Amino acid sequence: MRIVINGFGRIGRTVLRQVLSLPQDNTVEVVRINDIAPLETCAYLFKYDSVFGPYPGEVTFSDECLKVDGRTIPFTAEPDLSAADLAGVDVVMECTGKADTLDIAERGLKAGAANVLISGPSPAAEITLVLGANEEKLGDHRIVSNGSCTTNALAPLLRGIDDAIGIKSGHMTTIHCYTGSQPMVDAPRGPLERSRAGGVSMVPTTTSATKLVGKVLPRLEGKVSGAAVRVPAISVSAVDLTLTLAEPLNIPANTALQNIFSDNPVIGFTNDRVVSTDMRARPESLVIALPETLEANERQVRIFGWYDNEWGFSARMIDMARLMAGR
Structure with missing residues (x-):
């Protein structure tokens, strides 16, 4: 599964920590991070976390990439994600907290991704799904809110x-x-x-x-x-x-x-x-x-x-x- 993290705040950074804790041969791959904050700041906040503590591995950055434990993740700063090329991406994790309108929520789809998953309540989502409660209603919905x-x-x-x-x-x-x-x-x-x-x-x-x-x-x-x-x-x-x-x-x-x-x-x-x-x-x-x-x-x-x-x-x-x- 190829995912893009759009918005590298509390949830975006925590998602990346969990993905990186999976085995190297796991099928989950973060292929891009997008955030308008400076890469240096984002790398620092990923490495040093006031809640979960310092990241236990090596975190560096260069050439518009975040580098963690030998993995290189492209880092972009597109204010409008629809301008990016996301062909082949399975899911955009929309973690900016700003996807309250369809214009913003569907930008990942316009960029070529197959699905958008919003990390919070959103009136722009086609459906709100919660695992253990109603995930059987997913159907063909492509813009999904993960609730709160x-x-x-x-x-x-x-x-x-x-x-x-x-x-x-x-x-x-x-x-x-x-x-x-x-x-x-x-x-x-x-x-x-x-x-x-x-x-x-x-x-x-x-x-x-x-x-x-x-x-x-x-x-x-x-x-x-x-x-x-x-x-x-x-x-x-x-x-x-x-x-x-x-x-x-x-x-x-x-x-x-x-x-x-x-x-x-x-x-x-x-x-x-x-x-x-x-x-x-x-x-x-x-x-x-x-x-x-x-x-x-x-x-x-x-x-x-x-x-x-x-x-x-x-x-x-x-x-x-x-x-x-x-x-």
């Missing part, structure tokens, strides 16, 4: 439980680390509370995940509400979900969860009493924390799970790209 990190954590969990037991209603709170959409010092943003310094306060806000769940799982639209609290942590977030089930549980909730998701590759479990930093660089979309499960009664259960909103989401980008390229 929280949607990837929540939707497979809801799909599995609704299939097995049924969901009457629920509420989810994501306890989310700060991101680049928040200022590090008080500064004007859209919502007033999002104008406050992200590194020092817990900030109540909204989440797109519950709206996206309605797109991904239409049968649950209107059944699950959601909110977010941004917290002063640099990585790893959590889902705190309370569900009213359609049918009573006749076994312990943790047993039911492990039965439902025993063979699910995007849902993991931990029985340890961990904290968020222990979950850094976990590849699952969600890691259910079994000690945190609570049962109010036979129909109401609280489920708590961790997700690395960068590493896990980037892993799903690669998985989804494989699915799209494999058609």
